[in-house]
Amino acid sequence: MSTVVNEVNRVTSENNRADQPIYQKLCDAVQEATLLARIQHLLEWDEQTKMPKAGGAYRADQMAYMAGLVHQKQTAPEIGEWLDQLVDSPLADDPTSDTGANIAHLRRDYDKKTRLPQSLVEQLAKACTLGQQVWVEARNADDFKKFQPNLEEILCLKREEAAALGYEQTPYDPLLDDYEPGESTANVARVLSELRDALVPLVQAIAESKQRPDASLLARSYPVEAQESFGIAAAKRIGFDFGAGRLDVTAHPFCTGLGPGDVRITTRYDEHAFSDAFFGILHETGHGLYDQGLPRKHYGLPIGEDVSLGIHESQSRMWENQVGRSRAFWEHFYPQAQAAFPAALKDVAKEEFYGAINDVRPSLVRVEADEVTYNLHILIRFELEQALIEDRLQVADLPGAWNEKYQHYLGITPPSDADGVLQDVHWSAGLFGYFPTYALGNLYSAQFFRQAAADLGDLDASFRKGDFSSLLSWLRENIHRHGRRYSPAELVERITGTPLQHEPLISQLTAKYGEIYGL
Ligand code: ZN
Numbered sequence: 001m002s003t004v005v006n007e008v009n010r011v012t013s014e015n016n017r018a019d020q021p022i023y024q025k026l027c028d029a030v031q032e033a034t035l036l037a038r039i040q041h042l043l044e045w046d047e048q049t050k051m052p053k054a055g056g057a058y059r060a061d062q063m064a065y066m067a068g069l070v071h072q073k074q075t076a077p078e079i080g081e082w083l084d085q086l087v088d089s090p091l092a093d094d095p096t097s098d099t100g101a102n103i104a105h106l107r108r109d110y111d112k113k114t115r116l117p118q119s120l121v122e123q124l125a126k127a128c129t130l131g132q133q134v135w136v137e138a139r140n141a142d143d144f145k146k147f148q149p150n151l152e153e154i155l156c157l158k159r160e161e162a163a164a165l166g167y168e169q170t171p172y173d174p175l176l177d178d179y180e181p182g183e184s185t186a187n188v189a190r191v192l193s194e195l196r197d198a199l200v201p202l203v204q205a206i207a208e209s210k211q212r213p214d215a216s217l218l219a220r221s222y223p224v225e226a227q228e229s230f231g232i233a234a235a236k237r238i239g240f241d242f243g244a245g246r247l248d249v250t251a252h253p254f255c256t257g258l259g260p261g262d263v264r265i266t267t268r269y270d271e272h273a274f275s276d277a278f279f280g281i282l283h284e285t286g287h288g289l290y291d292q293g294l295p296r297k298h299y300g301l302p303i304g305e306d307v308s309l310g311i312h313e314s315q316s317r318m319w320e321n322q323v324g325r326s327r328a329f330w331e332h333f334y335p336q337a338q339a340a341f342p343a344a345l346k347d348v349a350k351e352e353f354y355g356a357i358n359d360v361r362p363s364l365v366r367v368e369a370d371e372v373t374y375n376l377h378i379l380i381r382f383e384l385e386q387a388l389i390e391d392r393l394q395v396a397d398l399p400g401a402w403n404e405k406y407q408h409y410l411g412i413t414p415p416s417d418a419d420g421v422l423q424d425v426h427w428s429a430g431l432f433g434y435f436p437t438y439a440l441g442n443l444y445s446a447q448f449f450r451q452a453a454a455d456l457g458d459l460d461a462s463f464r465k466g467d468f469s470s471l472l473s474w475l476r477e478n479i480h481r482h483g484r485r486y487s488p489a490e491l492v493e494r495i496t497g498t499p500l501q502h503e504p505l506i507s508q509l510t511a512k513y514g515e516i517y518g519l
Contacts, residue, residue: 048254215361456470
């Protein structure tokens with residue numbers, strides 16, 4: 001028996017040795033493609049934060065060129081040949097080992113990417129870069145018609161993309177799969193409808209409550225420079241390494257990784273809206289902490305990357321909501337907030353402030369929505385973009401459809417397209433299938449946080465002292481360090497012992513808002 005085992009081990013290690021040079025060539029090629037992709041991300045970051053407007057057309061050419069180059073590298077025929085050779089290798093035996101996970105993910109990504117013709121990739125990159133530039137102008141001018149032809153072109157190209165990738169149920173499926181690998185439109189629709197059914201009565205009960213916090217105190221004067229330094233101090237305190245990242249200003253906040261040791265986050269400031277920038281910074285910091293916690297030695301390979309957008313969003317939402325909107329967090333930070341904004345907060349008690357930052361009301365703008373109604377904003381976009389991709393809704397009719405849904409789900413109608421259909425950058429950037437990952441992020445976040453609290457004991461006691469390190473270490477240990485070793489579904493089940501469910505989020509929201517609104 002032991003002789004057989006030894007024989008197997010000997011053959012396995014010989015095969016390992018034989019396959020190692022091929023595996024190394026594969027890794028080198030993929031890391032070179034990542035290197036180029038990060039140069040492309042830098043061009044994009046610069047476009048959003050620093051580039052003068054007149055640089056736009058040439059930047060679009062540069063971005064299209066880089067997108068084509070990256071695609072060429074990622075889809076080089078030799079990568080396919082190496083993957084073919086490695087598929088039966090012992091290196092691929094265990095799909096959760098470093099080599100096995102890399103080979104499995106690269107195979108899947110390669111097969112998907114090689115289905116897209118390079119001309120389509122370049123057309124899409126150019127249309128989306130121009131689309132974003134025109135979107136900014138259209139949003140500023142509150143003029144949807146200006147953006148309409150760009151969106152029509154982008155949709156045409158996205159349908160071509162879905163057709164090239166292939167699908168059984170709906171062209172939305174292969175687009176969703178780009179952001180949440182392994183998820184299906186039907187399953188997301190089911191989970192979101194369960195969430196909606198549980199949320200609607202809670203939103204109604206809150207709306208009918210006589211006990212209401214006064215959110216107007218957040219619209220007092222909060223000088224922008226003080227907002228910036230207070231936001232940076234909070235980001236540092238929860239663990240963001242500014243030696244390996246920075247914060248800048250953009251029209252639409254985001255986080256992007258430009259390399260190991262270089263994570264960029266952005267926000268936007270409004271003197272009379274404290275929550276926008278502050279919770280925006282906590283949100284993007286949550287994304288940034290995930291990027292900073294990925295294993296650097298595997299940078300550029302799947303095992304060094306994030307799992308999915310939904311899992312990425314679970315990290316941002318946890319720091320923004322479960323942590324940043326908790327009473328314990330403000331027991332530590334409120335005295336500092338009062339010192340930073342004396343004119344606005346000197347006569348405001350901590351409890352009043354806690355109520356104000358947790359004010360729930362139907363609103364127009366997704367990124368400024370409270371954590372209870374937020375998922376209804378996602379549901380609206382999810383339904384509309386499925387209809388657009390499936391050609392059931394024409395772009396010309398989109399503003400009307402948008403307004404109808406806001407009336408139906410939230411009981412309000414946007415007074416302008418700038419605060420309505422033009423508010424999000426996603427469609428102008430061709431990001432169809434992206435929105436549902438925000439709601440998945442909220443669900444994952446609640447499920448992970450419940451487990452972290454069970455594993456770590458009294459998290460509030462640490463937060464009150466301004467100590468967030470035990471939660472961050474838990475996230476590093478359970479999520480960050482694994483990179484893309486597990487699928488989103490595997491990760492959730494592995495950490496929490498159950499599949500994705502809406503119950504933890506609903507029970508957290510019910511307990512918290514039941515107290516605030518006296519339900
Ligand atoms: Zn986010």
